[in-house]
Amino acid sequence: MILSEDYLQNLWDKTLAHVPSAANCAVVLEGSIAEGFGNSSSDIDFLLIADSDADLPTMPSLLFLDGRRVEVRTRSVRQVAEQFSALTSATHGDPGTIPEDLLNRCQRLLGSFPLRHPDLVAKVKGLMSFDDFRSTAREWWAHHARQSLRYALVLRELGQEAEAAAWTEAGLLQAVKSWAAGRGETYLEPKWLPMQLDRLGADPLSARFRVLASLDGSGLDPAAYVTAGALLSADLGVAGAASGSEHLTVARADGVTTWQTGDRVHVVRGRQDVFVLGDQAARAWRALVFGRPLGAVLSAAQASGAPQAGRLIAQFLRFGLVKAAWKGEGPIVPALPLAAPPGAVTPPPSAARPIVAVGGAAVGGAEAIDLVPVPARRFSAAGMTLVWSNVLVENAREDLVGALDREQWSVAQLSARRMLRFALRGVLSAYGVNPLPPDSEVVRALSLLPAEAHTEEMRAEARCLETLTIASVAEGGAAVKRLDRFVAQVRHATGAYSFPSSFDSSDGWRQTLELGYDWLRLGAHLDADLPIDEASDLLSSGGAQPHVATT
Amino acid sequence: MTSHTHPPSPTEDEAQSHHVDEREGRSMTDSLRILVTGAAGLVGAEVTARLAAAGHRVTALVHRNPALVRNDGTPLETGAVTCLSGDVTKPRLGLPEATYRELAAGGLDRIVHCAAITDFGLPDEIYQAVNVDGTAHVIELARAGGIPLVHVGTAYVCGERDGSIAETELDEGQRLANAYEDSKFRAETLVHKAQGDGVRAAIVRPSIVVGDERTGVVRDYKNIYVVLRLTTEGRVRSLPGQYEARLDLVPVDYVADVITEVTHRFEEAAGRTFHAVGAPLTLRDFSDVLAEYPPFQVPRFVPATSFDVARLPRRERSYHERVITLYESYFRRRMSFDDAHTAGFTTRRAPGNAQDFLRVLIDHCLESGYLGRSPADVTEAPDRPDAPGPGATSAGNGAGPAGSVRNGAGR
Secondary structure (H helix, E strand, C coil), X not given: CCCCHHHHHHHHHHHHCCCHHHCCCEEEEECCCCCCCCCCCCCEEEEEEECCCCCCCCCCEEEEECCEEEEEEEEEHHHHHHHHHHHHHHHCCCHHHCCHHHHHHHHHHHCCEEEECHHHHHHHHCCCCHHHHHHHHHHHHHHHHHXXXXXXXXXXXXXXXXXXXXXXXXXXXXXXXXXXXXXXXXXXXXXXXHHHXXXXXXXXXXXXXXXXXXXXXXXXXXXXXXXXXXXXXXXXXXXXXXXXXXXXXXXXXXXEEXXXXXXXXXXXXXXXXXXXXXXXXXXXXXXXXCCCEHHHHXXXXXXXXXXXXXXXXXXXXXXXXXXXXXXXXXXXXXXXXXXXXXXXXXXXXXXXXXXXXCCEECCCCCCCEEECCCCHHHHHHHHHHHHHHHHHHHHHHHHHHHHHHCCCHHHHHHHHHHHHHHHHHHHHHHCCCCCCCCHHHHHHHHHHCCHHHCCHHHHHHHHHHHCCCCCCHHXXXXXXXXXXXXXXXXXXXXXXXXXXXXXXXXXXXHHHHHHHHHHHHHHHHHCCCCCCHHHHHHHCCCCCCCCCCCC | CCCCCCCCCHHHHHHHHHHHHHHCCCCCCCCCEEEEEXXXXXXXXXXXXXXXXXXXXXXXXXXXXXXXXXXXXXXXXHHHEEEEECCCCCHHHHCCHHHHHHHHXXXXXXXXXXXXXXXXXXXXXXXXXXXXXXXXXXXXXXXXXXXXEEEECCHHHHCCCCEEECCCCCCCCCCXXXXXXXXXXXXXXXXXXXXXXXXXXXXXXXXXXXXXXXXXXXXXXXXXXXXXXXXXCCCCCEEECCCCCEEEEEEHHHHHHHHHHHHHCHHHHCCCEEEECCCEEEHHHHHHHHCCCCCCCCCEXXXXXXXXXXXXXXXXXXXXXXXXXXXXXXXXXXXEECCHHHHHHCXXXXXXXXXXXXXXXXXXXXXXXXXXXXXXXXXXXXXXXXXXXXXXXXXXXXXXXXXXXXXXXXX
């Protein structure tokens, strides 16, 4: 140890003054210094073991003594026994399921240096055989190495060679930690690996590892590095990650679903995040057949019109939209133990505006996999409302024209106002405003929209249209023209310029209904609020409007 | 991916049967003489295999196809079963008089009547001949020989009733959706009448018979599978239906187990009806599971009142008219089958989570290549709704809810 026992005993005496209830406990030093590593900046980690069944708190006490950070943990004998017992039980299953913290706690105690009541320390250490422990640690590291190396093979297959090399580096480190653990060097923290290998003495395997420890140091290109890494790992005892693509496939990521509105493909993650795919990204996505060899998936995606399918599929993997898998052995779950927890990456939300168009979320380009900046339920509710607002604009316009024919001026005026408000409901929905303010407030609510929406002109015109009076044929005709122009402007601004005019033709009406059903399908999946009552009426009205042309 | 293994071998089945019967305090060493009609069909072959494995002397009545193939594609050992060529649509089941007389005169301990036409959209007279007259002929044999009869019907004799359907109910004045259901209703009515006349019978009513509960393996991609393929490939985009409607998919191995157990323990089952059904699956559940598969198109379910065939694109309209119309009724029914009799009788646990089971079925379809073809392949595929996939052993243009119990003893 870099610190003498006398120094440590003295430090413990000073510590005891701050934790008086520890008087009768056994005390050990654990961690890097106890393992024979450490340096002047290393923490001092004391573990107190009470000879009792008590439920002692898990949170450590932190002290600063002699210029060092001192951490004091407490455990009762019962808690230590339970810890070892939990590890033994977990060892009988999949080693990958052993929690890192559990393994680490057990290792630190087994590798600790006794300072007080060595008999009690020996008794608790005797609760677990060190041979069993090192075998568990070896399997645990091997499991993680296997996952990292398999993931590297997946990324290489997808043409992501730099990232594949990075995961090979991680996998190699985990493989050599497994190899070292099998030889008794079980301390988990990877930063002391060079000293662990030194302590194990010269060995051709550790010499090969030192050469291949990093891509840069290896002198190999990334693809060759991945192959060399897989070979060395196998020699280090990590089986099941042989280089070659025949085992690689794709598998379902739980809670991920695909919903298409019109031609736009949306992928919903965990019923919460909506990713919208550009045309090529959608083609790559549609090629993901679970269980099919990754090479075949890639070829199919490229053949379907996604030349950059490898990059796109890799991005789907990173975002947790699909999983890579090893045929017959389930999903590949790469992780870096004692580092950031594994999990899906979430990109920054898309800046494309408006957020929602009639045909789906706004998308930044053919290869985009954009995160929609509103939660899934609100997105779906806004989309449904947008579609129905546009339908209702058409409805109100028909009412307006009908009222003008009959010179029903006040009915016409009300219909004109409805037409205006429905159009504005569409604008607000396009920017993700949901639920909407009451109809009487929609003109004022335009102030909610961001500056880049450039709504000044629209707001000014809306204010005029809201107070429009119709009392003659001429005024009526002018109002229809002005409202048509306004609706066209609004639809252009909200990406609804291609909205099928439901009254032009039966085909247009069918398209309208289909878009509505597409949105409803997503809404049903998310239990989103259905839009205005009129939408349900329109859906159940037999698909025909009273005024619909039959051309 | 889930790894797929084969269903239990006959030896395992046999061991299980012995176990079950020991628990019942009965000996299975008594070998029964059993006639299975429709033994070449999906359910019939599985029932035949189970009965033969349990040591019974099984006579398989087959029409055209003498080869008995199990659901997983393995042929039934010829030595285990005696095959009789016959035709249920004919008097005396189309058997030579002497053979028939021999069967009727004490040659049988049980009849398991699986033969039926389950395809949809066929002429009425075929349903009449196979399903109704065929059942009448089987009843005649049962009556003549005093032979206990296990009749395989369909849970969909409930027609278009909504709500909970009890096993004790048959004629509730319901509207039957098609000629298939009508024929199965009349066949079951015949069985009930025969029971009144002293014929001892038990009825098993499967719902929509699909692949194996654990592996999803299915011998024939028919009925619901055809709809699944047409919709997921985007060839049919809109279906007239309601998200609240319920489909009931039941694993073929479960159905065969229930029929086998009813046959074994006939004394307890006599006079009763057993629903052999799965966990109900709403169309919304169905839609949500389909959405988990990136290549799949998820159909729009459009309320029937809003659905207009004339507005479908030409190609979709053609699929709709040839296939989807046959199933329309199943996309709007909201019934659930009460299976209290079966739950209280059989030793096999009823199928569990319907969404998980649908995933198992779909995963197998992807593995076999029936589903998951690339869009290019779909475009190049012949414009036939029943074109089989690479792994398909056969395909029809639709089959009734009892699925593949259609078999060689019919037509």
